[in-house]
Amino acid sequence: MNITARNLLFPPTSRYNTIETATLAIDGGPEGPLEIIYLKRRFVPPGERFALLQEHTVEAGDRLDNITARYLGDPLQFWRICDANNTMDPFDLTAEIGRRLRITLPEGMPEIPNVAG
Numbered sequence: 001m002n003i004t005a006r007n008l009l010f011p012p013t014s015r016y017n018t019i020e021t022a023t024l025a026i027d028g029g030p031e032g033p034l035e036i037i038y039l040k041r042r043f044v045p046p047g048e049r050f051a052l053l054q055e056h057t058v059e060a061g062d063r064l065d066n067i068t069a070r071y072l073g074d075p076l077q078f079w080r081i082c083d084a085n086n087t088m089d090p091f092d093l094t095a096e097i098g099r100r101l102r103i104t105l106p107e108g109m110p111e112i113p114n115v116a117g
Helices: 065-072 074-082 091-095
Strands: 022-028 035-038 054-055 101-106
Touching: 054 065, 065 074, 065 091, 065 101, 074 091, 074 101
Parallel strands: none
Antiparallel strands: 022 035, 054 101
16 A cells, blocks of 8 residues: 555645655564555656746855745745756755756646736
C-alpha cells in the first residue's frame, strides 16, 4: 500500500506533502520483523513548467529566506524559488550578485493572461 507523505504530517505547503512513501521490511530480531516507511525520491521539476510572475535581481546581502518572504509571503517556501530556478542548493541562488531569479506560481498553476479591457 502506498501512502502519501501527507499521512506523515507534512504540512500542505511542504515540498514533501504529495510525495509517495514506500515500505521496507527488515529483520527486527527477537521482536520480529520491522517495517520502515520512507519517502520516495523527489525530483526537482524543470523550471520551465512554472508560470513566471516576476524576476528578482540578486543584490549584495540578499538571503533567499528574505526574498521568499517578500515575494511569496512565507520564508519557508524558499524551495519553490529553488525549483523555479533549477537548483537544489538554495545558497547557489544568492551567490552571484546580479543573478536574475525567477519568481513563479506553484507547479501546475497556469498563468492567467492579463487582458486589458
